[in-house]
Amino acid sequence: MTFIESAVDTSYGKIAFKSVGDYSSKTCIVFLHDAIGSSSIWGSFPMKVYKATQLPVLVFDRLGYGKSDEEHGIRATNYLQYEAEIRMPELFEKLGISAPILIGHSDGGSIALVYAANFQTKAVFSMAGHVYEEEITRQGIIDFTTQKDFDVINSKLEKHHGLKTKKLISAWRDTWLTEEYRTWNIESYLPKISCPVFAIQGENDEYATAQHLLDIQKGIGENCQIKFIENCGHVPYKEKTDESLMLALDFISQIEY
Numbered sequence: 001m002t003f004i005e006s007a008v009d010t011s012y013g014k015i016a017f018k019s020v021g022d023y024s025s026k027t028c029i030v031f032l033h034d035a036i037g038s039s040s041i042w043g044s045f046p047m048k049v050y051k052a053t054q055l056p057v058l059v060f061d062r063l064g065y066g067k068s069d070e071e072h073g074i075r076a077t078n079y080l081q082y083e084a085e086i087r088m089p090e091l092f093e094k095l096g097i098s099a100p101i102l103i104g105h106s107d108g109g110s111i112a113l114v115y116a117a118n119f120q121t122k123a124v125f126s127m128a129g130h131v132y133e134e135e136i137t138r139q140g141i142i143d144f145t146t147q148k149d150f151d152v153i154n155s156k157l158e159k160h161h162g163l164k165t166k167k168l169i170s171a172w173r174d175t176w177l178t179e180e181y182r183t184w185n186i187e188s189y190l191p192k193i194s195c196p197v198f199a200i201q202g203e204n205d206e207y208a209t210a211q212h213l214l215d216i217q218k219g220i221g222e223n224c225q226i227k228f229i230e231n232c233g234h235v236p237y238k239e240k241t242d243e244s245l246m247l248a249l250d251f252i253s254q255i256e257y
Contacts, residue, residue, distance in 0.1 A: 003047065003059075005067075008094050013069035015091055020047070021056030024096030027122055027257035031059040032108030034128075034235075035172045038066030038160040045237045045245065049103070052249050055257070058097070063087065064168055066160055075171045077180050080107060084114035101252060104129060105237060106207070109199070110186065113216075116197070117189035123255045125248050126199040127236045130208055131216055132185040138177055140207040140234075145173050190219030197224040198251040202232030202239065225251075 003018040018039055021028075031046050033039065039059040050057040062083060064071030076082065088111065092098070099120045104112035109129020116124050130137065147153070158165045175181060197220055201213040210228065217226045229236050229243060236244040 001047075001050070007067070008091065010087070010090050010094060012087055012090075013063050013071070015060055015063065015069075016067035017058055017060035017095075019056065019058040020050050021054075023056040023058045026056065028056040028058055028097050028100050029053065029252070030092075030097065030100045030102055031057070032102060032104035032111050033059075033062070033065065034106035034108055036157060036169055037105065037108070040066060040160050043238070045241065048245055049248060049252075052245075053252055055101070055252075058095070060091070064164060064171070070164055070167070071171075075175045077175065077178070077184055079175065080110045081114050081186065084111045085118055088115055089119060101125070101255065101257070103127075103248060106130065106234065113193065113197070114186055114189050116195055117192035121193075121195045122257055123195050123252065124193070124197045124199075125251055126197065126216075127244065128201050128205055128208065128234050129199060129216070130212060131187050131190065131219070132212070133176065133181055134207075134209055134212065136209055137207045141173055141176050143206070145169065187215065187219050190216065191221065193220050194223065196251070196255060198227075198247065199224060200227045200229055200236055200244065200247060202229045202234060202236055204232060205234045207234050 001020055003020050005018045007014050007016045031042055038061050042059055046057050046059050061068040099122050101122045102112035103125045105127045109126035112124045112126055113129055199213060199216050213226050217224045229240050232240045
């Protein structure tokens, strides 16, 4: 089985996605990428989840990323909430997806949590999702975008985003480093989440302290499990692939669908 690439027109632009299995016929697992990610950056992880679960899997590029249309205008402070509350519901309606299992990394984890607080969701598996900004978050972004070999990293990202690369990196950096973003916080959404949630975070995450994951669990309550991944930074599915996959599959196996 291989992923089939496609695209769908929405009111905000054309969204590119790839899928395996009939995502509109039964519970679908949807992957949500990070702040500078794309459907292709996930690598083989989504296919491994499909082969193990035999549930349809869909991975898409948000507007301004990957093969989707370019995003115009200045990014708003509430861009993650807007994605979860406005854009993603329209996309899912067009694709016939309802009550998905969401697997999100970083920004994708945040989007998954906001979506689950507002719409029917089977479950959320969040990797390094964030619900507020910390000083370590700001410093992590500064360190990433000012490192000596950033040109090499930029070239690698261009393979996924093409000419949109420079713009999306600037949008990520310039949004998170504003004074206004210091007060960005989506903790108020957490108590509204009723579906099962499993949130993981690397112990050496460059963008969040340990308190962050603890506050996610506290905000959601008994429906939320958490786990710190040893010797791991911000990208568990790449740095600790086997462990992250095992945790995701075990979690999904307990979901009723």
